[in-house]
Amino acid sequence: MSFSGRKFSVSKGPSASELNSKIHRQFRNAHEGHRPHAGLDPSRASTGVVWCTERATEHGFADDPTQWANLGQGAPEVDDDIEGSFERPKTINVSMAGREYGPTAGIKPLRAAIANLYNEHHRQGKDSKYTWENVAVVPGGRAGLIRIAAVLNNAYLGFFIPDYTAYNEMLGLFRNFAAIPSPLSEADGYHIHPEKIADEIARGTSVILTSNPRNPTGQVVKNPELAQIQDLCRDRATLIMDEFYGGYNYTSNCDGTTVSAADNIVDVDEDDVLLIDGLTKRFRLPGWRVAWIVGPKEFIKAIGSCGSYLDGGTNVPFQEAAIPMLEPTKVLNEMKALQTHFRNKRDYVLGRLKGLGFKIKHIPDSTFYIWLDLSDLPVGINDGLNFFQKCLEQKVIVVPGIFFDLNPAKRRDLFDSPCHHFIRLSYGPTMETLKKGLDGIERILKNTEATYEKES
Numbered sequence: 001m002s003f004s005g006r007k008f009s010v011s012k013g014p015s016a017s018e019l020n021s022k023i024h025r026q027f028r029n030a031h032e033g034h035r036p037h038a039g040l041d042p043s044r045a046s047t048g049v050v051w052c053t054e055r056a057t058e059h060g061f062a063d064d065p066t067q068w069a070n071l072g073q074g075a076p077e078v079d080d081d082i083e084g085s086f087e088r089p090k091t092i093n094v095s096m097a098g099r100e101y102g103p104t105a106g107i108k109p110l111r112a113a114i115a116n117l118y119n120e121h122h123r124q125g126k127d128s129k130y131t132w133e134n135v136a137v138v139p140g141g142r143a144g145l146i147r148i149a150a151v152l153n154n155a156y157l158g159f160f161i162p163d164y165t166a167y168n169e170m171l172g173l174f175r176n177f178a179a180i181p182s183p184l185s186e187a188d189g190y191h192i193h194p195e196k197i198a199d200e201i202a203r204g205t206s207v208i209l210t211s212n213p214r215n216p217t218g219q220v221v222k223n224p225e226l227a228q229i230q231d232l233c234r235d236r237a238t239l240i241m242d243e244f245y246g247g248y249n250y251t252s253n254c255d256g257t258t259v260s261a262a263d264n265i266v267d268v269d270e271d272d273v274l275l276i277d278g279l280t281k282r283f284r285l286p287g288w289r290v291a292w293i294v295g296p297k298e299f300i301k302a303i304g305s306c307g308s309y310l311d312g313g314t315n316v317p318f319q320e321a322a323i324p325m326l327e328p329t330k331v332l333n334e335m336k337a338l339q340t341h342f343r344n345k346r347d348y349v350l351g352r353l354k355g356l357g358f359k360i361k362h363i364p365d366s367t368f369y370i371w372l373d374l375s376d377l378p379v380g381i382n383d384g385l386n387f388f389q390k391c392l393e394q395k396v397i398v399v400p401g402i403f404f405d406l407n408p409a410k411r412r413d414l415f416d417s418p419c420h421h422f423i424r425l426s427y428g429p430t431m432e433t434l435k436k437g438l439d440g441i442e443r444i445l446k447n448t449e450a451t452y453e454k455e456s
Contacts, residue, residue, distance in 0.1 A: 218364020
């Protein structure tokens with residue numbers, strides 16, 4: 001997959017193969033910026049994952065979700081069945097304080113617990129430590145990103161593609177910065193090199209946003225390269241690190257090590273590095289909507305304040321319940337259990353896919369996603385949208401790769417995108433769901449093979 005030297009069709013409008021594909025027509029109708037009249041205002045109604053869920057609902061998903069294998073939702077299994085994992089609360093105590101409006105930056109005890117966790121896991125032996133004033137609690141990762149976007153100054157904001165689908169809507173919403181895409185190379189494993197960061201800074205980019213570990217490719221930037229990137233950005237650019245998958249790290253033999261740029265920060269109040277994480281992914285509590293931003297006090301003060309007009313803050317009883325979960329030793333043991341369990345699921349899914357004939361070019365070393373290349377499949381199922389449509393017929397949900405080719409300004413037609421022949425497949429669900437989903441994918445391949453044999 002490469003953007004350089006890519007050939008484009010000289011014909012105007014959608015191709016004949018697209019016109020004959022119901023799911024392609026449906027995509028264009030829902031995303032007006034991808035129509036031939038590209039100057040139309042784009043739809044910001046939903047992210048790619050939500051769009052996929054809406055299509056699944058049209059096929060009966062909402063009527064009985066238990067009959068489906070949802071390998072598209074970016075959420076981990078939430079059961080208490082992972083060996084070595086602590087049991088999640090089943091009841092929440094509502095204190096008198098929990099009945100009141102909470103501070104839009106979060107309650108102080110939780111902010112202090114988060115600061116302590118980062119100091120224990122990432123700031124040992126360093127003079128500069130985080131305090132509660134370096135933490136803002138926010139109602140979910142997307143709310144955190146929106147708060148950050150709201151307080152940014154006029155700037156060029158660089159981001160890398162492919163990346164998290166919700167960035168697309170957020171980057172297209174605000175006008176106080178210009179979003180500049182920077183494509184990564186498939187041949188290079190979608191790796192973010194320090195040289196690429198240097199190029200971004202050289203062309204005037206003053207804010208850089210990226211997920212690390214990376215959604216959807218399952219790759220991670222580790223030290224020493226991560227430290228080199230931070231050194232390049234220091235005093236030159238604000239670095240926004242989406243670290244929600246930091247616990248899903250399989251590069252250190254499942255020893256509980258969490259990937260975070262907090263390791264390399266020199267001064268917590270001077271280095272312009274904003275870290276976003278929360279209970280959603282690595283604590284497997286997506287329904288709680290408790291997340292946080294860690295960064296310089298001046299940034300955090302503004303981010304905390306803007307919550308008063310953006311989202312109103314995070315549910316107080318759930319904040320109170322989160323505090324004991326963040327004890328550093330408890331978290332380390334939790335991460336060991338998490339990494340072992342999810343690496344085993346990754347290996348199972350990769351084994352099944354290879355057995356079905358898929359070529360896995362880049363083994364994910366983090367997250368719970370596989371960026372699956374469909375280009376070697378027969379015509380009709382070798383692009384993300386048509387494969388997604390076939391999956392729906394088997395009660396399986398995946399996410400077409402086209403949604404991760406972020407294009408907030410709608411400057412180009414995404415059907416020219418090299419992401420078009422990929423899907424993101426999640427091994428976040430339970431093993432039972434994974435088996436059901438892979439059985440459905442196996443049926444698609446067998447049905448397609450049978451059709452070709454009959455036609456020939």
